[in-house]
Amino acid sequence: MSSPLCAAREALERGERSSVELTRACLARIEATDARLSAWLHVDADGALAQAAAVDARRARGERLGPLAGVPVGLKDIFLTRDLPTTCGSRILEGYRPPYDATVVARLRAAGAVILGKQNMDAFAMGSSNENSAFGAAHNPWDLERTPGGSSGGSAAAVAAGHCFGALGTDTGGSIRQPASFCGVVGLKPTYGRVSRFGVIAFASSLDQPGPIARTVRDAAALFEACAGPDPHDATSAEVPLPVGLEAMPRDADLAGVRLGVPAEYFGEGLAPGVAAATQAALDQLRALGAELVDVHLPHARYGVAAYYLVATAEASSNLARFDGVRYGLRRAGADLAAMYGATRDAGFGLEVKRRIMLGTYALSAGYYDAYYRKASQARTLVRRDFDAALDTVDAIVTPVSPTTAFRLGERVDDPLSMYLADVFTIGCNLAGLPGLSVPCGFDEARLPVGLQLIGRAFDEATLLRIAASYEDATGWCGQRPALGEEAP
Amino acid sequence: MSAPDDTAWEIVIGLEVHCQLATAEKLFCGCPNRFGQPPNRDTCPICLGLPGVLPVLNRQAVDFALAVGAALGCTAHPRSVFARKHYFYPDLPKGYQITQYDRPLLTGGAVPVEAEDGAVRAVPLTRIHLEEDAGKSTHDAADATLVDLNRAGVPLIEIVGEPALRSAEEAGDYLRALHAIVRYLGVSDGNMEEGSFRCDANVSVRRRGQTSLGTRTEIKNLNTFKGVQRALAYEAARHVDLLEAGQAVVQETRLWDDAAGRTRGMRGKEEAHDYRYFPEPDLPPVELSEVELRAAAEGLPELPAARRARFVEALELSPYDAGVLTAERALADYFEAALAAHPGNAKGVCNWITSELLARVPATEIATGPVAPGDLGRLVALIDDDTISGRIAKQVFDHMLAGEGTPDAIIEARGLRQVTDTAAIEAACRTIIAEHPDQLAQFREGKTRVKGFFVGQVMKATRGKANPQQVNALLDRLLAEDATDP
């Protein structure tokens, strides 16, 4: 199939379509279907049309334009956007308009992208179902009763529903890959340090990484290329050269000479039959394309969830301390300062955010630091070493993204631990800082999308994208769209 | 309250000094680092702690800290780690302070402290680490606390001393020595009133001979050298009184009330702190090469103690004068520049600076004041070569202060050159003697003190320009001549 973003870009370049036309079509699609999906928290129709008109005018004048000139995209509401509301899915930031753009937003703007608005998410990116959004959960376009996944659920739903040509999400423990798999789109969590975190509201600083969600691998590559690269505002962003022209990967390339690791630890019990079958079929397809499949072992993988939920919550408890009702955001009155803090944070944070702040505060508190936070950080080292050793022998590791397909909204809300456990396959990448990609690999018996995860070496997103593009070209799963009504733009 | 009995009790003091670094920009953002701006003018999303911001380290702050470490003989670590220290307070924008915890930039070292009697003692340091300052809260309004974040993110070094000081006086000497060093290095303006150089103290007392430490109290709000000494003396005496009365010292934080001259416990229940330190994930560890660490030590200026010793040994100044000149780097630099213009008379140049110049120009403004050091040296040279007398020199100096130019130009313009022509002076002396027969008669009757009258008259007649030694010698001769030859 063709890649919608790349195709739109070519049509714009050839003058066959205008950016205003594309933007209007996206806005119409949002208008028509978002009442059912709740994928957006804020749609900036006027602003988007003005940006589109400006790009069209520049193109008409023959000016040199950026690589995404005129292409409408969406942003998870975790990215700071100057003068546009940025809530992070939380009441505590309702109505907040930041005075600056995140680095990646500035890069998208510089590339000429038209920013349609801000997409729904679990508050502070904490959640795997979008049900922790203070503004109501987004729905899965394949089945409106089901979750689109989380935390970048609004972004994945919007991309799947054809609201935009791509979106930026963030991934701390699977928040790009899991919703991408649940919604049948492509999601890339880049290597830690590859994409600037400046202006991205922090959940867990050592794990967070922004990345693209798009309908095809090539579209994801185009978005990735536009926003990746070192940033002087982010000391953890890495000075590693970025390959260019990724989206121009040759079509229908085979995978001869590619070694793929298959970890037994990711294919055990607990894997839903539909997911197991689709994943197995994908492995067969990869072999048929010429890849060599190799057994690898990640013996510490099973400690990943425990390590992750201590490290991530510890960092979150710290990162969310700034939401104190003093300089911005919600304030609730209190008799004194302590009461104001307590009332503000109690009213502003939802239950999941409070749960994680509590867990993280506990993990760092006097007497518990060594047993929890430090121990988890050591376990993280062991998990990382497993991946490093495996990736010494293979080009990438192939696994399922999630043990199940999209589950029903409300099904797991009362059992946070079971929700956490479902992150088991995606968490490893974040703990180890490695790139991970989710590419559609079929459907289960309920015709819900299944995603295949590829995990690569640090800063080798190019290999993941090449393997995924080859697989995508061979299977055409990416061409399947949810039946939400009218044609996608 | 009794003064601590030196024979029975030993005072143990440890100081923690927070010293702002005079970098151009803040520690983790590009805001200017300066004092006295309108509230929140010098802020940006980073030091305001807005959502999404990240810190990036200012190299100049690290270099400044390394210079202090090199000056104090600390061990500089090739790898150090920033950590977050958590507490909620309105002037702490992120809800945590970025500081260093278990892996500081510098450890060990010592502050050379010179007592009144000239004895020098090295007071050991525990560590020096880098951290960001908080903003400023003011509680003057009736029902609100107001917060200005201009200071938030200003780089600080915290200099943690061992509990090795044994008296309030020694603590004062320690602080002055540290203060001189950071100012010498040019890494801090050390302005205590503006909070650039702040001090918290831990105090305990123990019976002499006892090895374990007594219960300590922490004293905050120490804003002047004098205040530190008074507060420590007060607090130590308070401990002794309590213990001698059979009561216990309560471990607590107390505030020094300078006006009342006493410490008091902080009001309200002090919450038990749990700072929940953990490594700052937004900042990779600070990695410094051996070359970078060495460069810090090699770039050091001569420090006050070494300079003082050189002034005494090589220039033969008194230890007192050398101490005055080296208290401020700018003053010592001025002295050396003045001396370069007149290398022969260090003592004379020193005296002119300490007794004349400092009486008129504050030490801190001396470098930018109206009298250039070369001109001051030249002035002393003009005295020494008898171009002018010491008294005329003071007139010339007044004109220099008024900005009238070099001493040579002033002497020329105002005709102040000393008269050394013996014939001219002799003529003046003879005229004066002839005009005052009564005084001459008195002199002859043995009232030799009248000679002073003649000297004064001659100097007056020559408008001070006659060489006083020559006038004296000539008068001696002429008055004697007259006595033997009526």
Added chain:
Amino acid sequence: MSDRAPLDADAVRHIATLARLGLSDDEVRLLAGQLTDVLRYVEQLGELDTAGVEPTHAAAGGGAWRPPGLRIELAEGDATAAAPAAVEGQFSVPKVIG
């Protein structure tokens, strides 16, 4: 780790105070149970022999110095523009009694 008691309501309240979360009694009860479940789960980390294992705190790399002059300029008044309460350019909070 395994000998650690589950979180009771008092412990939850203590943590909530540290985190400045004014939890209701219902929330305290609910969180005591849920956090206890999670803590029991993470205790499996105790099985790991981590003696001598350096903790991982963030991916290596990066660590550049801030280039001088890199600053996000705010317009005058922007600093307090989003503040719930501000007085003459300063943030205003309930009075802190020193």
